[in-house]
Amino acid sequence: MHMYCLNLMYASHPLTWVENLFCCIKVFESFRFQVTYNTLCLSCVGFGLHSSFYIYIEYNNRRRMADGQDPKIDELNEELLVIILSYLSVKEAAKTCLVSRRWRYLWQYTTGCFEIYDRDKKSYSRKSPCSFMKLVNQALVLHQGPTLDQFRVGFCYSGSWYMFDHWVKFAIQKEVKLFELDLAADSWQNCGGWSQYDFPDIERLSSGDNDKLKFSRFCSNLKSLTLVNVSVMSSACLCFRRLENLKVTGPLKSMEISRCPLIKGLEVDASNLESFTYIGPHIEIPFRNVDQLSELTIGQGYCFSFICKPDKHASYSSKLRKLKLMVRYEVDCPYNFPVLDNLRELELDIQLYAGRSLHYFTLFTKACPLLSSFIARITYTNILYDEIFASPRQFEHNRGVHKHLKLVKLIGFTGCVSDYELVLHFLEIGGSLEEIILKRTFDHFHQKINGMAFIGEQIKQLQANCPAGVKMVLTFVKLRYGKWV
Known part of the structure; x- marks a missing residue:
């Protein structure tokens, strides 16, 4: 009697792992040994994408199978097959019902x-x-x-x-x-x-x-x-x-609360929390014991609190590495900014009237000395004809050079004063900028603004101001299911 051990690293798609398991069992069967599957056991070390699964198969080398007799994976007991299929989603496991009659209902027990x-x-x-x-x-x-x-x-x-x-x-x-x-x-x-x-x-x-x-x-x-x-x-x-x-x-690592208009209070106390999403009205959210919090997505009323009253969020904002703000309409420029000393990625989802200024968000980068990626999705909700070509409101200019900003991506670029001035300013401050991506849209409303703003001329001016070594990419996108793609 002998015992062999198979070590499978679950580092890819679950279906690949199952296929690898069956292939390994086939290898044992190819030795023409009678495998006693009733002594097969499955143990797991670790959890997630880097788990190791040890398969112990005991066989008797004195009992060879008769020549011409094909070994079958179906000799595995049903309990083990269900355990294996449970590493797939139910939808994927259901596809195995076509393997044989015996497999027809196994997926129902995953x-x-x-x-x-x-x-x-x-x-x-x-x-x-x-x-x-x-x-x-x-x-x-x-x-x-x-x-x-x-x-x-x-x-x-x-x-x-x-x-x-x-x-x-x-x-x-x-x-x-x-x-x-x-x-x-x-x-x-x-x-x-x-x-x-x-x-x-x-x-x-x-x-x-x-x-x-x-x-x-x-x-x-x-x-x-x-x-x-x-x-x-x-x-x-x-x-x-x-x-x-x-x-x-x-440990609780991710939490999301969105579209709950009646919510009145929330308290977050989770030492392992890494990602938090809240899209809703402005409420007091005491953050306690959130040393691991690195990703934050906020929108609606609470977003304005984060921007305009940064002192209330200083206890956790300095730890963030990724921030997404869902801003609706114009933001008044506050006197100070959130403390974002460790922020690497800033993502904005903005709705505003065409012609209104986005200059505040270039100033926002002053609070992000380590920022490397800036992505903005802009949706214009109305055309203000008198402001399409007007100069934006005058804010204090950010004269410094950003040393870490490498990528600027603007989705919904029309060439009107709002996004044109935003891109131009990033070209001025991006000392380490490597690539700037401008995505125009096929949306009818944006196309109307494009025609008014003479986008071709605006792009030529941006290219003329583009520093050497900076790659400028212009692409087209369209709305699908309410999202830019």
């Missing part, structure tokens, strides 16, 4: 990631949400596994009698660690408007004794909760009171 999104829909008729709902409900009924690691579902909810309480209950019953319910998975224009869904009182959904046990485990296991276009009423929040003393074995 415990990996259950994700169903309707992102690819190009048009939204009344039948489309209904069809998607049926698809999700059928998939939920088919899944027979006791637990799931992740449950993600999303589509464009434009308002109807549809209810999603049973989706929430499914997440509770499966004791998921990551739950994502995105009811704004497409742009407002494509789905004809968004309507909010009222999040249910999940204690009410867990009335039975077994359901209460599942609910308790759900609360203790939950590591990530994402609700998009979902209204959480105060009555529904009562069930989360017990989460005040929640202890999770795994």
Whole structure:
């Protein structure tokens, strides 16, 4: 009797890992030894993309298989096959039902990631949400596994009698660690408007004794909760009171709260939190014990607080390495700026009237001495004819040279005074600038501004002011699903 060990590094796509496992088993079978799969065991060292999986296979070298008899992977017991398939998403695992009759239902017992999104829909008729709902409900009924690691579902909810309480209950019953319910998975224009869904009182959904046990485990296991276009009423929040003393074995590294207009307060205390997203009204958010926080995305009212009242955010802003600001309309230039001593990447998503100044954001770079990448997406919401060619409001000019800025990317460039002055100023201060990318759009509204601004002449002037060694790239993009692509 002998024991062999296979060491597989899970450093690529899960399907590749499974294929590698089967290939290794085939190698053992090619020795024509009778492999006793009932003694095969799987152990994991580490977690994530760099895990090592050790497969121990015991075989008897005295029992050779008869010539001409092909060994079969199907000799693996079903429990092991389900464990292997659980490293795939449920959608990927379902494809293995075509392997053989025995494999037909194995995917239904997997415990990996259950994700169903309707992102690819190009048009939204009344039948489309209904069809998607049926698809999700059928998939939920088919899944027979006791637990799931992740449950993600999303589509464009434009308002109807549809209810999603049973989706929430499914997440509770499966004791998921990551739950994502995105009811704004497409742009407002494509789905004809968004309507909010009222999040249910999940204690009410867990009335039975077994359901209460599942609910308790759900609360203790939950590591990530994402609700998009979902209204959480105060009555529904009562069930989360017990989460005040929640202890999770795994560290919370990412948190997102968006489109929750009724939220009144939030406290963040997470020593391992690395990424935080909040898009909503201005509220007090005390940040405590967030030494690892390096990525921040903020929008709406809270974004203005970050820009105009930087002293309130000084406790964590100096640690940020990546910052995304979603700014709507014009920002008044404050007297001081946030402290961003470690910031490397600044990303802006801006909506404003054509002709209004963007000069504040060039001054913003003064607070980012280590900034290497500046990306801005600009959407113009109205044409102010008198201001298309007007000079921007006069702010104090940033006369210094930025020593680390290497990339400037502007999406939605029209050549009007707003973005033209922004690009020109970066050419002046970018002492180490290597590349500047200007993306024009095919959007009808932007094309109208392009014609007014004589964009060809503006580009020639920018090229004339472009320092030697700086690469200027001009490309075209268009709106797709409400986003620049």
